[in-house]
Amino acid sequence: MSDSKEARKYLDMDLLRFTTAGSVDDGKSTLIGRLLYDSKQIFDDQMEAIEESSRKKGDEYTNLALLTDGLSAEREQGITIDVAYRYFSTPNRKFIIADTPGHVQYTRNMVTGASTANLAIILVDARNGVIEQTCRHSFIASLLQIKHIVLCVNKMDLVDYREEQFEKIKAQFREFSSKLDVPDIHYIPISALYGDNVVDKSDKMDWYDGGTLLYTLENVQVDSDYNHVDSRFPVQWVTRPQSTEYPDYRGYAGRVAGGVFKPGDEIIALPSGFTSKIDSVETFENEEDEVFSPMSITMTLENDIDISRGDMIAKPDNQPNVGQDIDLMICWLNKKPLQPGGKYAIKHTTQEARCIIKEVKYKVNINTLHRAEGDKEIGLNDIGRIQIRTTQPLFYDSYKRNRTTGSLILIDEYTNETVGAGMIL
Structure with a gap:
């Protein structure tokens, strides 16, 4: 397959944005490090640097948390302070991870990281069960309309991989989450330190018959999370290229915020209330038959009407x-x-x-x-x-x-x- 076809295939892959949350020392950064390491997403020189750092500190195991804790203050204190974004992909999907802080004083950073996420991984220490921070982060995920939560019960190695401990925590969270607006919740027992049920199935928890964390991330369905009913297009920029080939070109650029737009559709511009029809919808590469959220596009109309940055293009029969x-x-x-x-x-x-x-x-x-x-x-x-x-x-x-x-x-x-x-x- 040519390089251009490979690139096209990569660009067309489904994207999942997810965030991690949990209390301090629940192992969020270690989990992300394990996910990246076991899915072969780490460069050799990165891994060598982390292994060397772990050896100098006398750590028994390679500290995979160093892959995400990038600030010097984070490394010194052993906690996550800022939101760390990481990108990786598998043959099935692309991912953007927001590794967010667990400490209560950094709740605002968790809000920032979760605001664009499709899914939230909430970690719970298997020894402690559901605690105040678990409830806090779950509520924020619900408030931010994250439709999918994966409750990872981490450090199962410290409770001898006992099924009854996992089921106890699962019952605790089910009772609390019944008050939340989250339709899809998965429960996975893991050990981020040893990699149990992160990328590979654990042979120490044969009582668990669900999927691994990576399998869940690859297969969770998020297409229906976007609103494809209410057509909304906030205008970010009016494009008027000074071109002899297209002297009268006027396009409206931005990102589709909802619904579907097609050439020939009737539209209304707000606040003016003027109406027109769509002449074309274009992405960076070519004209499209239809566009939808969250695509970035340029739209042209059949006739010129007064539209500027901050205006909203919608359908006359379905207005905001x-x-x-x-x-x-x-x-x-x-x-x-x-x-x-x-x-x-x-x-x-x-x-x-x-x-x-x-x-x-x-x-x-x-x-x-x-x-x-x-x-x-x-x-x-x-x-x-x-x-x-x-x-x-x-x-x-x-x-x-x-x-x-x-x-x-x-x-x-x-x-x-x-x-x-x-x-x-």
């Missing part, structure tokens, strides 16, 4: 909500607490606006999932429900229906820091 008073769940990411009545800049799809915090309705106790209606101070790593009013209308769907058009970020206008991540209700 339009409004300025927005209810949302907010994950607070900044040391300075949310200010009731405060003013913030916001970014929503390709729109930019400003807003005022009209009301803080309640804060969520992440461990019990109860609403703390008397406690309305939203500080670092807190999650609560608020209402904002924006300076101009947003074109939005609920986050549950569409993660792209249902999400926004709040920005401190003075420091330009992203202070909150919001999910529209």
Whole structure:
């Protein structure tokens, strides 16, 4: 097969984005290192450097966590602080891993890593079972509309690979997860240190008849997770190439946020309300018969209408909500607490606006999932429900229906820091 065909095959492969979460020392970085190592995704020089580092420290085993813990502070403290992204592929699928911190003070980093994930791997120490951080990370995964969770009961080697311990933890998590909005949950007993049930089936747990972690990642179905019903195209850029060949060319570039668009489809542009028909939809390489989320495209229309960055192209009979008073769940990411009545800049799809915090309705106790209606101070790593009013209308769907058009970020206008991540209700 030619190089171009190989490249085309690789580009067309299905992509799974997944995140790891768990408490400190549950073995997240070791698990990712094991996954990369056993699936032959490590360069020889990388492996030699890690083996040398492990030898110098006197470690009995090669410390595979060093493959993902890239910051010097992470190596010194033995914990993950920042979100580490890793990329690998198998013959069946491409993967992007977000290895996120387990410590409660880095919850905001976990939110960042999980915001684009299709699946969350949540690790539990087989000796400790379901703990506070397990509940916290599972709730965040549910809040972020991650449809698939894999609960990996790690360090099974430290409980003699006992089935009853695995079943006990499985029952604990099932009781808690019944309160969550996660339709697909898998349970896998593993030992990241020794590689049991990570890439290869373990011969020490013959009582477990399920698939390995890699098999689960390769075969979980995520196509239906995207909204292919509500057609949404936030315009990111208007392209007007100064070309003698195409002097009147006007294209609208961006990423499809939902639904399907085809040449000949009637569309409506918001906020103007002008209508037209699609003339063509193009990717980087060629014109397409149809495009859908999450493809990046350029769209041309049959007639010129006033469209600019921040506008939304939709179907006339299926339009998004339009409004300025927005209810949302907010994950607070900044040391300075949310200010009731405060003013913030916001970014929503390709729109930019400003807003005022009209009301803080309640804060969520992440461990019990109860609403703390008397406690309305939203500080670092807190999650609560608020209402904002924006300076101009947003074109939005609920986050549950569409993660792209249902999400926004709040920005401190003075420091330009992203202070909150919001999910529209």
